[in-house]
Amino acid sequence: MYSELKKYGLTEPFEREAAIYEGLFPARVSQQHRDLYKVIGESGELNAVVSGKFAYDVHDVHSQLDFPAVGDFVAIDRQASDSGNAVIHHVLPRKSVFTRKAAGTANDEQVIAANIDTVFICMSLNADFNLRRAERYLAIAWASRATPVIVLTKSDLCGDAESRLEEVSSVAPGVDVIVCSSENADGLDSVKPRILPGETIAFIGSSGVGKSTLINRLLGEDVLVTKQIRENDDRGRHTTTHRQLILLPGGGIVIDTPGMRELSLYTGDLAKTFEDIEELSRQCKYNDCSHTSEPGCAVRQAIERRALSEKRFENYLKLRREIAYDGLNSRQLENEKINHMFGSKAEMKQVFKQIKRKKQKWN
Numbered sequence: 001m002y003s004e005l006k007k008y009g010l011t012e013p014f015e016r017e018a019a020i021y022e023g024l025f026p027a028r029v030s031q032q033h034r035d036l037y038k039v040i041g042e043s044g045e046l047n048a049v050v051s052g053k054f055a056y057d058v059h060d061v062h063s064q065l066d067f068p069a070v071g072d073f074v075a076i077d078r079q080a081s082d083s084g085n086a087v088i089h090h091v092l093p094r095k096s097v098f099t100r101k102a103a104g105t106a107n108d109e110q111v112i113a114a115n116i117d118t119v120f121i122c123m124s125l126n127a128d129f130n131l132r133r134a135e136r137y138l139a140i141a142w143a144s145r146a147t148p149v150i151v152l153t154k155s156d157l158c159g160d161a162e163s164r165l166e167e168v169s170s171v172a173p174g175v176d177v178i179v180c181s182s183e184n185a186d187g188l189d190s191v192k193p194r195i196l197p198g199e200t201i202a203f204i205g206s207s208g209v210g211k212s213t214l215i216n217r218l219l220g221e222d223v224l225v226t227k228q229i230r231e232n233d234d235r236g237r238h239t240t241t242h243r244q245l246i247l248l249p250g251g252g253i254v255i256d257t258p259g260m261r262e263l264s265l266y267t268g269d270l271a272k273t274f275e276d277i278e279e280l281s282r283q284c285k286y287n288d289c290s291h292t293s294e295p296g297c298a299v300r301q302a303i304e305r306r307a308l309s310e311k312r313f314e315n316y317l318k319l320r321r322e323i324a325y326d327g328l329n330s331r332q333l334e335n336e337k338i339n340h341m342f343g344s345k346a347e348m349k350q351v352f353k354q355i356k357r358k359k360q361k362w363n
Helices: 012-019 131-143 161-171 188-194 211-219 275-281 298-304 310-324 330-342 345-362
Strands: 025-033 036-041 044-050 073-076 086-091 097-101 109-114 118-124 147-153 176-179 200-205 244-247 253-256
Touching (some): 012 073, 036 073, 097 131, 298 310
Parallel strands (some): 044 086, 118 200, 147 176
Antiparallel strands (some): 025 036, 073 086, 244 253
């Protein structure tokens, strides 16, 4: 049963979950365009919309996280499109979900892709190369419950790929790192074995790092539109404008995502991403060590003997603060920032009094 849909990752757990909803059929979300979705059912692709409960039922739908996203398995009301758009009534429980903080001022979580087995974090070896960005992506990838793999693209534009590989490996313990070039297909043989039939992979990364070009190589044809790199900064102009799910010739499923200029953390697994810092923290003399000036601080000692990068530690603190602000209302957020900057509101008032007194002396 559902032999065609199994090509798109339908497994027994999803099939059992779908069977709960009598009169509905399983499908997988392949694209999303505002309020209109494309879903793949047993009989092919259909246009779909969500049922009214997603807009009006506050008991079942609490946030944008509850809405369908690319990669989701859903329960729909029809198998064919001859009678109009299919209606999505339920989103089946996700085995993994890749999210970020939604753009703008709202403190909401946005789903980038769901039910992923492997996340390929793409970073080019030219202008896009940034270790701190790699750490940010890894924190989200580990939290998604998918397996991260770092893909260093555009090796043909880098004269020292080996040293860059060592740098990335040093901040990604336990993560496979692949160096490749989509232009000449170097390294592609290291990517293909990680894409198994029935499994879903997602390519994420900044605009212009070569995700679409790499996917075209895997497809064996230019399905996704790409553009040449700009001469002034060695970066490509990204052309993917929405997430989409594509079946590969070898049987795997790939999700291409638009380049993300901003990747704010809503949640992240810092313990997994910064295992070295977490381990050092456990060796500190005091359990509540802030790693600033306390005696017996193993983290500061590691930085002083250059066993730990100061920049890596600073990024760890930055991401930890970013996640700590998650879920706070505007007043709580302001208090949290005050506590970080001054220690407390009382301390902040004291600082401002001192500044005021100094200004009075200067005048």
